[in-house]
Amino acid sequence: MWKKFVSQTDEVKLFGIINIIYRWIHDYAYSLERNETLVDLIQDFVEIELSSNKFSYLQDLANHISVLIKERLSNSPKLCFDETILVGQKAYKELTMKHNGEFPRGKQRREFVKNTRQAPRSFNPFKLLTSKSSIILKPEAMKNRKSTFLDSLKTLSLDDCDQRSQDIQKTSQIKSLNVSFSIENITTINPVNLARQMTLIKTFQCLSITPLDFYYSMSDTEPHKNYFKSTTEHSEKTTIWIAHSICSCPDLINRVSLLCYQWGNMETCFAVVAALNMEPVKRMRKTWNRIKEVFMKMWNRINSITSPDNNFKAYKRYTATLTSFIQSLEHVYNDILGKIENEPLYDDNGLVNYQTLTSISKIIQEWNSKKLNVQENMHFDYQIYEYLDRQIDQASKKLDLEQDYESTLLSISLQSEPDDGQLEKAGIWSVKSNFTSNFIRVANSIGRFQKKSSVDKLVVSSLALD
Amino acid sequence: MEMISSPSMLKPIQIKLVLLGEAAVGKSSLVLRFVNNDYQENKEPTIGAAFLTQKCKVQDKIIKFEIWDTAGQERFHSLAPMYYRNAQAAIVVYDITNSDSFDRAKSWVKELQRQATNEIVVALAGNKCDLHDSRQVESEVASSYSSEKGLLFLETSAKENENVNHLFKEIAKKLPLESFSKKQVEEQTQNSINITRRQDSSISQCSC
Numbered sequence: 001m002w003k004k005f006v007s008q009t010d011e012v013k014l015f016g017i018i019n020i021i022y023r024w025i026h027d028y029a030y031s032l033e034r035n036e037t038l039v040d041l042i043q044d045f046v047e048i049e050l051s052s053n054k055f056s057y058l059q060d061l062a063n064h065i066s067v068l069i070k071e072r073l074s075n076s077p078k079l080c081f082d083e084t085i086l087v088g089q090k091a092y093k094e095l096t097m098k099h100n101g102e103f104p105r106g107k108q109r110r111e112f113v114k115n116t117r118q119a120p121r122s123f124n125p126f127k128l129l130t131s132k133s134s135i136i137l138k139p140e141a142m143k144n145r146k147s148t149f150l151d152s153l154k155t156l157s158l159d160d161c162d163q164r165s166q167d168i169q170k171t172s173q174i175k176s177l178n179v180s181f182s183i184e185n186i187t188t189i190n191p192v193n194l195a196r197q198m199t200l201i202k203t204f205q206c207l208s209i210t211p212l213d214f215y216y217s218m219s220d221t222e223p224h225k226n227y228f229k230s231t232t233e234h235s236e237k238t239t240i241w242i243a244h245s246i247c248s249c250p251d252l253i254n255r256v257s258l259l260c261y262q263w264g265n266m267e268t269c270f271a272v273v274a275a276l277n278m279e280p281v282k283r284m285r286k287t288w289n290r291i292k293e294v295f296m297k298m299w300n301r302i303n304s305i306t307s308p309d310n311n312f313k314a315y316k317r318y319t320a321t322l323t324s325f326i327q328s329l330e331h332v333y334n335d336i337l338g339k340i341e342n343e344p345l346y347d348d349n350g351l352v353n354y355q356t357l358t359s360i361s362k363i364i365q366e367w368n369s370k371k372l373n374v375q376e377n378m379h380f381d382y383q384i385y386e387y388l389d390r391q392i393d394q395a396s397k398k399l400d401l402e403q404d405y406e407s408t409l410l411s412i413s414l415q416s417e418p419d420d421g422q423l424e425k426a427g428i429w430s431v432k433s434n435f436t437s438n439f440i441r442v443a444n445s446i447g448r449f450q451k452k453s454s455v456d457k458l459v460v461s462s463l464a465l466d
Numbered sequence: 467m468e469m470i471s472s473p474s475m476l477k478p479i480q481i482k483l484v485l486l487g488e489a490a491v492g493k494s495s496l497v498l499r500f501v502n503n504d505y506q507e508n509k510e511p512t513i514g515a516a517f518l519t520q521k522c523k524v525q526d527k528i529i530k531f532e533i534w535d536t537a538g539q540e541r542f543h544s545l546a547p548m549y550y551r552n553a554q555a556a557i558v559v560y561d562i563t564n565s566d567s568f569d570r571a572k573s574w575v576k577e578l579q580r581q582a583t584n585e586i587v588v589a590l591a592g593n594k595c596d597l598h599d600s601r602q603v604e605s606e607v608a609s610s611y612s613s614e615k616g617l618l619f620l621e622t623s624a625k626e627n628e629n630v631n632h633l634f635k636e637i638a639k640k641l642p643l644e645s646f647s648k649k650q651v652e653e654q655t656q657n658s659i660n661i662t663r664r665q666d667s668s669i670s671q672c673s674c
Contacts, residue, residue, distance in 0.1 A: 217541070232541055239544040274544045277551065279581050308534065308548055311517040330542040334516040337537040341494035406580075 011055060018061050021046070025068050043069065197384040198238075199265040202326050205231040206267070206371055211364045214336060232329050234392070235271040241395035242275035243409055246284070266306075266319065267326045273306045280406060280413035287417060324370050332367045336360050478521055478530035479647050483637070484550045485535050486578070487559035488570040492593040495624035496559060497535050500634055524638040527647070531634065547581055554646065555587045555637050560608075562592045562621065563600040568608065575615055587640045589618035591633055596623040 021042065046062050046069075205227065213228035275281065276299070282288075291299075305314050312331070319325060343356040485493040501520040518533045534553075539546045550556055556578055560571035571590060578588055590612050592603060605621060612619035618636050622629040 229541075236542070236544050270545065270548075274548060277547060278544075306548070308517075309552075330545050333541065334537060338494075338516045338535065341535070341537060342498060 011058075014055070014058055018058060018065065022061070022065050022068070025065060039069070193384060194388075195265075197388060198268045199326075201234075201385065201388070202231075202265050202268050205234060206326050206329075211361075211368070214332070214360075214364055217333070218337065218340070228329065228333075231267075232333075235267055235329070237392045237396040238268065238271045239275045239278075240405060240409075241392040242272055243278045243281050244395045244412065245391075246275070246281050246287075265326045266315075266328045269302065270306055270328045270330065273302060277303075278406065278409065280409040283410075283419075284413060284417045322370070327367050327370060332363060335363050339363070478528040479643055480530050480532055481555055481638075481641060481646070482553045483531050483533045483555040483557065484553045485533065485557050485559060486539065486546070486550070486571075486574045488561070488564075488567040489537075491559045491561040491564070491567050492624050493557075493559045494535050494537055496557070496591065496593060496622060496630060496633075497533050499624045499627055499630045500531075501533070520634075522634070522638070524635065524643070527643055529638050529641075529643070546577075550578060550582050550586075553582060553586060554641060555589070556582065557589045557591050557633065557637070558617075559591045559593050560603065561594050562603050562605075563594055563597050565602040568592075568603045572611070575617065579615070585642065587618070587637055588615075589620065589633060589637050592619075592621040593624060595621040595628060596626045 025042075043066070046065050208227040209231060210227070213226050216226050217228045288296075305318050307314060315328075315331075319327070339356055339359045343353060343359070345353055345356055347353055485497055487493050497518055501518050516535045516537060518535065520531045520533065522529055522531070534549045536546060536549050539549075558571045558574045558578070560567040575588060575590070578586060590608060592605070592608050608621075609619050611617075618633075618640060620629050620633045620636065622633055624630060
């Protein structure tokens with residue numbers, strides 16, 4: 001009798017546990033993406049503990065969960081795109097070669113993840129280097145191969161990739177061969193291509209961000225790699241790099257910002273605008289005066305769209321016309337913080353305020369629903385990516401984000417374009433150039449936009465002039 | 467200072483005010499305490515939760531404070547100039563129980579004095595003054611620093627509603643409202659002239 005009771009209690013307990021695991025995987029699969037150890041533990045529990053128990057229906061459920069994990073992980077549209085992947089890619093290949101083409105499990109895998117700060121799946125060049133649409137096609141290929149969870153960690157053969165990714169994969173091998181790149185200076189890159197690559201990078205980064213990242217970015221404890229944080233840090237670094245580039249070499253960035261904006265990459269657009277509005281850049285009047293009027297018109301337009309005046313009225317009006325775009329993460333973050341500050345997450349009795357949670361989830365949902373996907377005509381250029389990666393990293397190392405980097409930028413700016421007597425008299429920080437007055441006029445006239453078609457014409461004319 | 471909750475016939479003078487300071491010093495609490503009842507009007511499902519407005523009457527003029535609560539600027543430092551550019555007033559907040567926040571406030575003051583407009587009115591607010599026992603920044607130290615830099619200085623408590631309205635009132639008093647008023651009228655006139663001219667030109671085009 002007692003044995004029967006214990007047996008029935010165990011059954012209920014196990015059923016409860018399985019149900020929780022199932023719900024979790026079903027609803028929050030993205031959290032598995034970040035924690036390899038957790039995936040291992042669940043896999044072990046489901047495959048070893050549950051599959052061997054005496055209740056057949058629990059075994060079936062366990063198998064179902066196992067299949068679900070495989071599907072969710074292989075179906076995941078999230079792309080991880082940062083420098084750690086590129087470093088890890090090589091290490092991943094070496095390790096799999098050592099183990100007869102299979103990626104090791106257990107301690108070795110955990111060490112690998114710890115050292116490279118990435119899940120091994122992310123090193124799959126197919127996942128890394130192809131568009132989202134290509135990845136959606138992938139699970140079918142996986143099913144045909146009757147792959148196991150471990151198989152999905154393997155690097156796919158070239159047959160599984162489309163032509164574009166083959167090309168990219170070939171290009172990616174150049175890195176491991178240490179072939180030097182031809183890009184010496186930012187001015188040697190076509191502005192269209194530069195803007196395209198910046199948009200692609202930002203698209204990949206934004207696709208990696210999950211709702212949990214927003215949550216963890218606001219809490220002190222960040223248990224896993226936070227893609228929201230890394231994306232915003234990248235934007236900050238980009239701003240510094242752009243300002244540094246302009247201070248040390250002539251124009252070009254202007255057109256890049258316009259193209260980013262035209263492609264809906266508002267995050268990079270804001271980073272560019274912030275850089276161009278930095279005092280060390282703004283003070284370079286001679287440089288600005290050399291810019292053609294047509295570009296100045298574009299610049300004014302971009303500047304007006306990113307202006308915070310009237311609660312970002314211009315930005316809101318413009319983005320309302322777009323079906324998908326990369327929203328400025330700063331806005332999303334500020335909105336969430338604003339909601340929490342106005343209506344705290346917990347009331348005085350420590351109870352959760354569901355109204356606030358609903359408001360926050362609406363903000364995240366809106367951001368998520370408008371996320372930009374990789375556009376068909378955009379091809380990944382590894383050379384430019386590598387160049388940008390190197391340059392942005394170097395600039396942020398030279399100009400420590402925590403320190404007073406503007407002073408350093410100012411000295412570079414002064415070297416590039418020495419101050420005249422008039423400026424010295426007036427004091428460098430109080431100079432109001434013609435350029436500044438342009439900003440003020442633009443700020444006053446926000447809301448009065450040209451039609452999009454005429455902006456497109458401007459873009460075309462700028463490209464023709466290039 | 468009298469708060470205005472109903473529409474008034476007087477045209478308000480718009481003042482862009484930005485709140486700066488380290489995280490968790492109570493910037494949002496200060497501004498929320500100031501706008502309190504008007505907050506409902508500012509609720510928006512889309513972007514702009516960090517933007518709040520409050521109208522108030524100072525002497526015979528109505529001021530509309532357009533307040534930017536830069537809560538996320540710790541993470542987005544390079545975007546901060548976007549907010550304080552063209553701002554007429556700024557409140558740099560520190561926490562009297564945290565000396566690091568006072569150092570950070572100093573760096574914000576330095577940045578504002580370098581980069582913001584010359585006419586900007588900067589106020590230094592030592593928040594959480596109800597927590598006397600945990601005080602790390604002496605009032606005299608902050609006061610002498612403010613005098614040296616030409617800042618308004620007040621210790622506030624958003625929790626106890628101490629000196630919050632007074633802070634905004636002092637800012638309003640120090641603002642050159644006459645010149646702002648004239649400037650805004652001039653700009654409006656200029657805009658209306660431009661519109662009239664446009665309309666005229668469109669009429670002439672049509673008649674052709």
